[in-house]
Amino acid sequence: MNTSYTDEKSPRSQPEETAPAATAETRSAFARVRTALVWIVLGWTVALEQLDDNSFLTHLRTGRWILEHHGVPHSDIYSYTVPGAPWVAQSWLAEVLYAGLYESPVGPNGIRVLGGILGAACAYLAYRLADRAAAGRARTVVVLLPALFVSALYWVERPLFIGILAFLALLWIVEIPDSAAGRRPLIALPLLMWLWANCHGSFALGFAYLALHLLGRWADGHRPWQGRERRLLQATVLAFAACFLNPYGAGLVLFPVQLLTHGEALQYVPEWQSPDLRSLVGAAFAVWIAVFVAVLVLARTRPTRRDVLVSLPFLLLGLWALRNAAVAPLVGLPIAARLLPAAPPPVRRPRLDVAVVTTAVLIAASLTRSQLAEPPFDLSRYPVAAMRSVEEQGLLGRRLFTTTGWAGYVIHRYWPRQRVFMDDRYDMYPTDFAVNYQKVRHGDARWRTTFDRYRVEVVVWETGAPLTELLTESPSWRTVYRDRLATVLVRR
Template sequence: MSAAATVHAPSESPAAAKGQRRALNSGWIGRLPSTVIWATFGWVAGLSRLNDNSFLIHLRTGHWILDHGIPHHDIYSFTFPGISWVAQSWLAEVLYALLDRSAGPVAIRLVNGLTGAVIAVLAARLATRARGGGRTGPLVLPAVAVSAMLWAERPLLFGVAAMLALVWIVELPDSFAGRHARVAVPLLMWFWVNTHGTFMLGFGYLALHLAGRWWDGAPPWRARELSLLQGTLLAFGAAVVNPYGVRLLLFPLELMGRGEALDYVQEWKSPDFRAPMGIAFALFVLIFFVVLARAEPRPDRRDLVVAIPFLFLGFWALRNLAVTPLVCLPIAARLLGERPSAAPSRRRLAWTWLALVPSLLVFAAVIGQRAASEPGLALGKYPVQGMRAVEQRGLLGHRLLTTDEWGAYVIHAYWPRQRVFMDDRFDMYPVPFTVDYMKAVQGRAQWRGLLDRNRIDVVVWPVRTPLGEILGEADGWTRVHQDATASVFVRR
C-alpha cells in the first residue's frame, strides 16, 4: 500500500490508529520549540500595519453593516449609485468593525498576527503529521513564505486559514476534525463562504480529492470518502444560508466572467519570476517536483489530481499563491516517507527551553508591544494632503476622479461627504466602464472623453504619471495643488 493510500484510507485497526495518534501527539515538550518558531514567524508576518486599499473599504463597510445592515446596492460611487452589489466579505467586515470600535485599528493588527501564527503552526504540524514524523522544515519554510507574501490585512487571510483547515480535515482522517468531517466541513465552509470568495477553491479541492480517490479505487459512496461527500453536500446546503442567498455562491463565477477588466489588476496576473514572490514560488515548485520524482513508492493518482490543478492556478494568477503551496505541502511531506523524529537529549532540550523559547517569546512580545504603540493605519501612500486641499477649497462633493486605489482612501476618510468615481470593487462596476477607466489611467486618447462624459470637474492624481502629466498641460484644466504624492486639478 502506498503512503498516500495509508493516509486517505487507513487499514489499521482502531486500536492501532489510536496508538499511532498518541505517538504522534506525545512529546509536546519536544515539539514546543518548533511550534514557537513557526508561531513567531507567522505572528510577525501577519502583524503588518494597515494600509491596504481594499481593507479600507472593508472597514468602512463593516461600520455601515453594524449601523444599517447588509448592503445590497452600491453606496459609495456617484457613477453607479444604487447598482446591485454583493458585499461578499461581509462577515470579515463585521469583525473588522467590531475590533475597531472596541480597541481601534491595533486590535485588527493583533488578530491578523494571531491568524498568521495559527496558519504557520498548522502548516508545520500538518506537514509533520502527513509525513509521520521527521523534519519537514525545508518544505514548510518556502510554502509558508510564499503564502505569507500575500497576507495583507484582507479577508483573504481568513480564506488562507480556512483552506489550511480544510486540507487538515482531508489529509489527516485520524485527527479530531478529520473524524468528524460531516460536521467540520459544513461549519468551515459556511464561515468561508461568508468571509472570502476563495471558498470556491475549497469546494474545488474537495471535488478533486474525491475524484482522485475514486480513480485510486476508493469510490465516494464508501467509508471515509462517503463522510467527505456528505460533508460537502451539507456544506453546499449550509452555504446558501447567508444574506445574499445563491448570489453569494455565484459571486466567484461572476467575477471570473469579468476577465477583460481583471487583466488590468496586478493580483490577477501571472507571477513575475524575477520578483521575490515569483522566485520563492519557483523554489517551492522545484522542491515539490524533486520530491515527486524521487518518491518511493510512486505518488497516487489522487495526489496528482489535486496538486497539478492547484499548481496551474498558482502559475495563472498571483493571488492563488496564497493557497497553492499549502495544498501541495502535505502531499510533498507524505511522499518524503515516514521518518519518526529522534527524541532529543535532555541537555539539548533544556538548552532549547532556556535559550531559544524565551528569546522567541520575548521577541514576539516586543513586536506586539511595538505594534500596539504605533498608529494602526499607515496612510502615507494615499493623497492625504491632496484631499485636504480639496476640502479646504470647498470642493468636497464635486464629481471627483482619482485612482481606484485612492478611491478606497476617499471612501475611508471622506465618505459620505465625497463619493467616488471608481474604486477597486471590480466585481461591481460594469466591464466597459472599467476598461475605459484603465485606458485613461494609462494616458491614452480616451481620457478626455471619459472625463467629459462623466462631468468630472476635480481630479486628484498621482504625480509623475501619464495622465497627471497630460492634465498639467491640457487646455481647460488648472493645477491648484501639488505635493510629493498627488496633484489636484480643477476644470476651468
C-alpha cells in the first residue's frame, strides 16, 4: 500500500489498480532490518568524529555560561569591541544540551556520541522516508545516496545538525500522512517546531516548506481549508505561535530575518556563498541536482504541481547559499523516490541478510571503539601553541586581534580572561564593522586605522598571510612567536 503524500488523482496514489504485485509487503522483515541497519551504521560512524568546529566551541562556552548563570545572555559577553551589544543566543537549547553533556561524567565524548545518534537518526529517517514514498517498490539508493552524501557533509557538532534532523522529521509528518506523527499534526508540528526554533535558526526553512506544500496542494486542487490540508494549516499556525515561547520572545522568532539584513557581511562567509563546483560540497550538490532532474525527466508519471513548487525553491536556495545544501536534497528525496520506476522484488537470502547485519554491527563496534579512543577534541587547526605563548609572555587579557575561526577557540579556552575582537556571530556585530574586519583580514591598507581605533595590542594571525606580512614589515609591531600555523605580534 502506497502511504506517501501524493495527489489522489495521480496513478501512483492508487496502487491497488496500477502497482505491481511486488510491493513492500512482499519483502522480508529481516531484509528491511538489514538495509535500515546499514544506513544507521553509516550515519553513526560518519557523525562520530572528534570535536573541532569553531562555532561549536563558542556554542559550548555559551551553554556553560547559561548553566552557570541560570539564564540566557541578552548582550554580548565575548568581545571588547561591542561589549553589551544586544545578542540573541538563538541556539540556547542546543547549547545547554552540549554543556550538560560536557559537564556530566561522560564529558566531551558524550557530545560525540550525541553526534553519532543524530547521524544514525538522520540516515534512518531518510532511508525510511524514501522507502515509504516509493511504497517499497523502487531501489531508492539511486536517490538516497547522493542526497545523504550532500547533507552528511554538514553533520558536525553544531546546532545545524539538530536542524537537519528536525527537517527530516517535518518531511516525515508531511510526506507520510498515515504515520503516527503524520496522523497527529496538531500535536507533532507545534512540538517539533518549538524544539527546532530554540535549537537553530533553520526552523524558518521549515515554515517555508510548509507554506510551499500547502500552496502546491492548493494548486493541485486541494484547498487549505478542507481535509488534511486544513489540519496542516491549523498545525502550522499553532506551531508558529508556540515558537514565541522562548527566553527572547519575538527576538528569537525574527532572528533568521534579521540575520539576512547582514547580507553584505555574510558574503564573506564561505557557507553563505554560492556553491563552488571545485569544492566537495559544490560538486556533490551538482551531482544531486543532476540525479534529481534526470529522475523527473525520465519518470513515467509527471511530478505534481506541489512537487515542483516545493522542490524548485529549495534547489535555488541551495544554489544561493551553500549552507542550504544541507536540507535542499532532503526536500527532493521523497519526491524523486515516488517517481522512480518499480524494481523487481528482491530475492530472499536469509543467510546473506544475517551476514550483512553481523558485519555491519561488528564494523560499527570496531569504528566506535577506535574513534572514541582518540582525544575528544581535535585542535590541530587552532593556534594552541601561539596562544600558550601569549599566556606565558603575560600578554593574555590585552586587546587581541585574531581570525573569527580562531576566536572560537580563544573563547572556549581563555574566556573570560581573554576577550576577542570579533568571532563568527555575524548576526550580532554591526554590518559595517564586520565588513571592515573582512577587508583588514585580507590586508587592506586601512588596518592601521582599525587597529588604532580599537587599540589592538596583540595579533595572532596566520603565518604567511598578507596581514601578517604587513605587520612584520611595520616598525610599530614586533614578532614574539612564530610557527607554521600562527604568528604572534605585539605593538611596540
